[in-house]
Amino acid sequence: MPALLAIETSTTACSVALRHFQPDGTWLDSHLQSELPRTHSATLLELIEQLLADAGLQRRDLCAVSISNGPGSFTGLRIGLAVAQGIALGLDIPLLPISSLAVLAASAQQHSGSAAGQPLLAVTDARMGQYNVGCFTLAEQGVEPTTLEPPRLASAADLQSICERYGAPVVAGELATLASLAPLASAFCELQPRADALLAIAAEHYRQGGWPPRDRVELLYLRGTEAWQKHQPIVPKAPAQ
Numbered sequence: 001m002p003a004l005l006a007i008e009t010s011t012t013a014c015s016v017a018l019r020h021f022q023p024d025g026t027w028l029d030s031h032l033q034s035e036l037p038r039t040h041s042a043t044l045l046e047l048i049e050q051l052l053a054d055a056g057l058q059r060r061d062l063c064a065v066s067i068s069n070g071p072g073s074f075t076g077l078r079i080g081l082a083v084a085q086g087i088a089l090g091l092d093i094p095l096l097p098i099s100s101l102a103v104l105a106a107s108a109q110q111h112s113g114s115a116a117g118q119p120l121l122a123v124t125d126a127r128m129g130q131y132n133v134g135c136f137t138l139a140e141q142g143v144e145p146t147t148l149e150p151p152r153l154a155s156a157a158d159l160q161s162i163c164e165r166y167g168a169p170v171v172a173g174e175l176a177t178l179a180s181l182a183p184l185a186s187a188f189c190e191l192q193p194r195a196d197a198l199l200a201i202a203a204e205h206y207r208q209g210g211w212p213p214r215d216r217v218e219l220l221y222l223r224g225t226e227a228w229q230k231h232q233p234i235v236p237k238a239p240a241q
Contacts, residue, residue, distance in 0.1 A: 002063035003055065004206060005048065005087070006199040009080035010072025010100035011124060014040045016047045017195035019203055020055050021063075027203075030055060031196040040079045048083070062093055064211075066202030068193055069097035070220035071132040071151050072124060077219045085214060094211040096202050098144070099220070100124070101134035105145045106197035108172035108189040109138050116140050119148060119169035121162060121185075124192075126153055132222055135162055135169065142200035153222045160184060 006017040015033035022028065032051050034043045052058060067084045070077050077100075088095035104122040114120065116138050124132045133154040136145035149162065163169060163184035171185040174192070182188050205211070 001061070003052075003057055003061050004199065004203055005051075005062050005065045006195045006202050007044070007048075007065065007067045007080050007084050008100075008103060008193050008195040008198050009040050009044065009076040010068050010070060010103075011076065011192045012073070013192045013194075014043055014047065014076070015195035016044070016051050017199040018051045018055055018057075019199050020057065028055070029196065029199060031194070031199075033194070040076050044079060044083055059087060059091060062087065062091060064088075064094040064096055064202070064206045066096035066098060066198060066205070067217075068100040068103045068198055069217065070100050071126070071222045072100045072193075074221055077221065081217065081219055085217070088214045094206065095214040095217050096205050096211060097217050098198055098201050098205070099134065099147075099151060100193050101132065101151050102136060102144055102147070102201065103193040103198045104172050104191075105134070105136040105138065106142075106201060107191055107194040108170060109141065109145070110194075110197055111191055112170060112187055112189050114138055114170050114187065118186075119166040120145065121159070121166070121169045121171045121181075123154075123159060123171065123173035123181075125174065126223060128223075130155060130223070131159060131173075133159060133162065135166060138170075143204060144201045151220060151222060156180065 004019040017031040101122040134151040135149040168186040170187045172189040
């Protein structure tokens with residue numbers, strides 16, 4: 001039976017998830033994650049192969065692969081895209097990009113159980129005193145949240161203004177980065193984007209169809225966007241099976 005693979009490499013964590021569709025219309029989900037920083041290039045393919053092996057599947061059983069396409073770590077995003085494009089091109093299957101901040105919002109909803117309709121501020125560290133930020137309205141579990149403010153770079157003061165504008169939203173991100181926002185939030189979720197949350201969103205995108213061309217999938221990197229305009233897809237040497 002076909003399976004959908006999700007890859008999340010936009011932060012220091014590296015995670016993969018698999019949805020294995022069953023003949024009766026149900027599915028089985030599995031998830032693996034590595035918290036070791038700066039090891040994506042060494043661990044990502046290993047995690048994918050372990051996930052497939054645990055499910056009794058091979059790469060040729062995949063019907064699509066999804067990535068979180070930024071904003072986030074420049075190196076992590078490139079590694080995730082390289083592996084995902086290599087698999088998608090090799091197997092001639094769709095490649096589905098999803099915003100990393102939307103994935104973080106969905107991850108926070110899984111973690112906190114926040115209700116649909118709740119505003120949520122998703123924030124990751126962009127370094128140099130700035131943050132990648134997007135604001136969303138949560139949908140039902142497993143459905144991509146609706147964007148209130150698209151991803152952009154923001155200062156600490158900008159984050160406080162956004163919190164006040166949306167009336168104490170849920171805030172998701174790393175505690176060390178966002179502790180100053182806690183008094184302005186209705187709830188605080190300390191976590192990173194997770195591939196299992198990406199998986200649920202990607203499954204709906206796959207069902208809807210209208211996928212982008214595999215070799216035209218772009219990464220969103222908010223600092224130095226001109227570098228991405230010159231970006232050429234990187235296809236890893238690992239062969240499709």
